[in-house]
Structure formats: C-alpha cells, structure tokens
Amino acid sequence: xxxxxxxxxxxxxxxxxxxxxxxxxxxxxxxxxxxxxxxxxxxxxxxxxxxxxxxxxxxxxxxxxxxxxxxxxxxxxxxxxxxxxxxxxxxxxxxxxxxxxxxxxxxxxxxxxxxxxxxxxxxxxxxxxxxxxxxxxxxxxxxxxxxxxxxxxxxxxxxxxxxxxxxxxxxxxxxxxxxxxxxxxxxxxxxxxxxxxxxxxxxxxxxxxxxxxxxxxxxxxxxxxxxxxxxxxxxxxxxxxxxxxxxxxxxxxxxxxxxxxxxxxxxxxxxxxxxxxxxxxxxxxxxxxxxxxxxxxxxxxxxxxxxxxxxxxxxxxxxxxxxxxxxxxxxxxxxxxxxxxxxxxxxxxxxxxxxxxxxxxxxxxxxx
Numbered sequence: 001x002x003x004x005x006x007x008x009x010x011x012x013x014x015x016x017x018x019x020x021x022x023x024x025x026x027x028x029x030x031x032x033x034x035x036x037x038x039x040x041x042x043x044x045x046x047x048x049x050x051x052x053x054x055x056x057x058x059x060x061x062x063x064x065x066x067x068x069x070x071x072x073x074x075x076x077x078x079x080x081x082x083x084x085x086x087x088x089x090x091x092x093x094x095x096x097x098x099x100x101x102x103x104x105x106x107x108x109x110x111x112x113x114x115x116x117x118x119x120x121x122x123x124x125x126x127x128x129x130x131x132x133x134x135x136x137x138x139x140x141x142x143x144x145x146x147x148x149x150x151x152x153x154x155x156x157x158x159x160x161x162x163x164x165x166x167x168x169x170x171x172x173x174x175x176x177x178x179x180x181x182x183x184x185x186x187x188x189x190x191x192x193x194x195x196x197x198x199x200x201x202x203x204x205x206x207x208x209x210x211x212x213x214x215x216x217x218x219x220x221x222x223x224x225x226x227x228x229x230x231x232x233x234x235x236x237x238x239x240x241x242x243x244x245x246x247x248x249x250x251x252x253x254x255x256x257x258x259x260x261x262x263x264x265x266x267x268x269x270x271x272x273x274x275x276x277x278x279x280x281x282x283x284x285x286x287x288x289x290x291x292x293x294x295x296x297x298x299x300x301x302x303x304x305x306x307x308x309x310x311x312x313x314x315x316x317x318x319x320x321x322x323x324x325x326x327x328x329x330x331x332x333x334x335x336x337x338x339x340x341x342x343x344x345x346x347x348x349x350x351x352x353x354x355x356x357x358x359x360x361x362x363x364x365x366x367x368x
Contacts (some may be wrong), residue, residue, distance in 0.1 A: 031109070031280060040309055049302025053255045054310065061254025062310070065247045069318045072243025076100055076145075079236025083141045083227070089129050098330040099123045105323020108316055111278040119327075126334045132216040139220025140227045147228070148238045153177035153269040156262070166262030167297040173270055173289065192221040244315055245269075248290075251310040257303040259294070267293040271308075281316045 080100035085091035091099075099120060106115030117138065124134045157174040159165025227233055245268045252259060267290045274285025287308050294304035 040313075047301055047305035049300070050305035050309070053257075053302055053306035056256065057251075057306075057310065058254040058256070061250055062314070065250035065254060065310075065314050066318060068243050068246040068250055069314055070322075072240045072247075073101060073104060073319060073322055075236050075239035075243060076104060079145060079233060079240065080141070082230070082233050082236065083144065084124065084129070084134075084137050089133060091127070091129075095127060095330075098326045098333070099127075101319075101322045101326035102330055103323070104319045105327060108281045108320050108323070111280055123330060123334065126337075131213075135213050135216035136220035136223065139217055140223050143224045144227050144233050145237045145240065147234075148241045149269065149272065150177060150181050152241075152265070153272075154181055156266050156269060160266065165266070166260050167266040167293060169266065169270055169293045169296065173273065173293075176273055177269065188221050192218045247314050248307065248311040251307045251314070252303070255303060255306050255310070257300070257307065259297070259299045259303075263294065263297045263299065267291075267297070267304075267308075281312075283312070283316075287312065 077097045077100035080103070081091060081093060081096035084099075085096060102123065103116045103120050106119040109115060110118075120138065121131070121134055125131060154177050156165055156167075157169075157177050160167060160169055160174045161171055245265060248268050249261065249264050252264060270293050271286045271290035272282075274287070274289045275282035277285035279285055290308045291301070291304055294308070295301050
C-alpha cells in the first residue's frame with residue numbers, strides 16, 4: 001500500500017484499488033502465509049515436542065483464542081472511530097471499521113508496518129478528510145494506542161533487570177521499550193516546540209504534504225493529553241493489547257501448559273520488538289524474541305515453541321483475513337463515491353465541533 005499524491009482539489013490520484021491493487025494485496029498475503037509456513041516448519045524441525053503439542057491442542061481453547069483476537073480487532077476499530085470521527089469531520093461507523101481493519105492487515109503484510117499508515121492516509125483522503133486533520137489525529141491515535149503497551153513493557157522490563165519481576169531476558173532486550181519511550185517522548189516534545197510549517201515552504205505535490213504535516217504534527221501532540229482523558233479511548237488501546245496478548249495466554253492453556261502469567265506477558269511484550277524488523281508481520285523476528293524470553297525463564301521449549309506458533313497463526317491470520325475483507329469492500333466503495341462525484345458520501349459528514357452525540361470528539365485541527 002502506498003500514499004499517492006493528491007490532485008489539485010486535494011483528492012488523491014490513486015491507491016490500492018482496482019485489479020492491480022488487489023493483486024498486490026493478495027500477493028503480499030501469499031508471501032505472509034509462506035513466511036509463516038517456513039517458521040512453522042523451522043519450529044517443528046528444530047524444537048522437539050512442539051509438533052506433538054500442537055496435535056493435542058484443545059479445540060475449545062483454540063476457538064477461545066480466536067475470539068480473543070476478534071475482540072482485539074473490534075477494540076482497534078472502535079478506537080479508530082473515536083479518534084478519527086469527531087469535530088468537523090465524522091466518519092460513519094462502517095467506514096471506520098473498514099479503514100481500521102484494513103489498516104491492521106496492511107500493518108501485517110507490509111514490512112515494518114508502514115503499510116498501515118499509508119493505507120489510512122489514502123482511504124481517509126479518498127473519504128474526504130483533509131490531510132492535515134489526518135496527520136493530527138494520527139499523532140493522537142499512535143499515542144493512545146501504544147500507551148498501554150509502552151507502560152507495561154517498560155515496567156516489566158525494569159522489574160526484570162532489577163530482579164523484582166517475573167521472567168528473564170537480556171538487559172538490552174528488557175530495557176529496549178524504556179529506551180524507546182524516552183526517545184519518542186523527547187522527539188515529540190522537540191517537535192511540539194520547534195517544528196514549524198514555515199520551515200517547509202508550501203508548494204505542489206509532496207511539498208504541500210510536507211508543509212501540512214509540519215503544521216499539523218505539533219497540533220496533534222498538543223491534543224494528546226486531552227485524548228488520554230477519554231475512558232473510551234484508553235479502553236480501546238488497552239483492550240486491543242490485552243486481547244492480542246490474551247491469545248498467547250490462551251494458546252498455552254489450549255496446549256495444556258501453564259507457565260506463570262507474568263512470564264507469558266513479558267515474552268509477549270518484549271517479542272513485539274521484532275515487529276520493527278523489515279519483515280512482513282515481523283515473522284522471523286517476533287518468534288525468536290518470545291521463545292528466548294520463555295526458554296530463559298524456564299518454560300519448556302517444546303511448549304513455548306508450539307504456543308508461540310499457534311499464537312502467531314491466530315493473531316496474524318485473523319487480522320489479515322478481516323483486513324483483506326475490509327480492503328476488498330473498501331476500495332469499491334471509495335471508487336463508486338469518487339466516480340459519482342460524492343467522495344465521502346455515507347462515510348464523512350459535516351458536523352459541529354462538538355462531534356456526534358455520545359462520541360468523544362477530537363479537537364478541531366489547527367489547519368491554516
């Protein structure tokens with residue numbers, strides 16, 4: 001998925017629509033499946049006992065894990081709606097679900113997760129949301145979504161290093177989330193203070209996008225404290241991470257194992273660092289990190305390998321499946337709206353600054 005330049009009226013000129021875009025998506029999904037299959041073969045061949053564990057997996061436990069992942073996806077879609085729909089621009093709930101789930105799939109199938117933000121920008125521009133508003137709300141979305149993960153990973157990492165918490169991991173891996181939080185917080189404060197739109201002269205194409213982003217990012221950073229006071233938004237981020245982590249916990253139960261809960265959570269949190277590698281879905285990066293934490297913490301290697309593999313199949317599989325369905329329903333809808341000259345019809349509507357009744361609104365973007 002890629003961001004495409006807007007036409008003079010502010011509308012994007014292309015995107016992942018049409019047969020070519022759908023073929024690209026399906027090719028990426030096929031690559032993801034192949035990589036996951038290679039990891040499964042490697043785990044089965046290199047870790048004794050993992051195949052036998054998977055063969056004896058409880059059907060009820062696997063179904064429960066799938067439901068937990070579905071809950072995580074629903075929480076992500078709801079958080080997306082509460083952030084991107086409100087104030088002057090309101091997304092329909094259906095469009096929020098389409099873009100939110102499609103974004104999850106793009107995070108998975110495109111290396112380093114860059115496909116998620118790219119698809120978001122493309123779809124919301126096509127739906128009628130201005131680029132500056134998308135940037136502001138994306139900043140808020142990133143902060144609210146990742147806060148539960150960042151705090152939990154940092155706290156558990158520090159307790160592991162000090163010997164006060166569950167599980168074991170190398171000092172470098174355990175402290176990586178805390179270092180990331182410090183760097184990102186410092187960067188956000190510097191951007192809020194010093195980034196100015198006049199540093200990027202407005203112009204056609206990408207120059208205008210750069211100017212609008214430089215104008216909008218500080219505004220989005222300043223909106224984060226207000227967004228974090230919304231219980232619904234905080235719950236969305238928390239339920240997303242808890243649901244996805246719950247899948248790993250439930251896979252252990254489905255395989256008949258019961259390592260300490262804190263150890264499983266630690267392995268999950270630190271394993272997510274593997275998503276930063278340039279691999280679709282972090283496949284080949286997440287699994288070794290998780291297994292390293294689990295095995296160093298005394299978990300049977302066969303049990304740990306089977307649980308991690310089953311978790312990855314359920315988590316990546318369901319996100320990709322739901323997201324692909326969302327993309328295949330989203331792109332024709334956007335194309336129809338565009339061809340009818342009604343971009344955003346049924347998706348974005350004008351509203352008062354207060355937002356829709358009962359829906360926390362995002363402060364209006366400070367566009368110029």
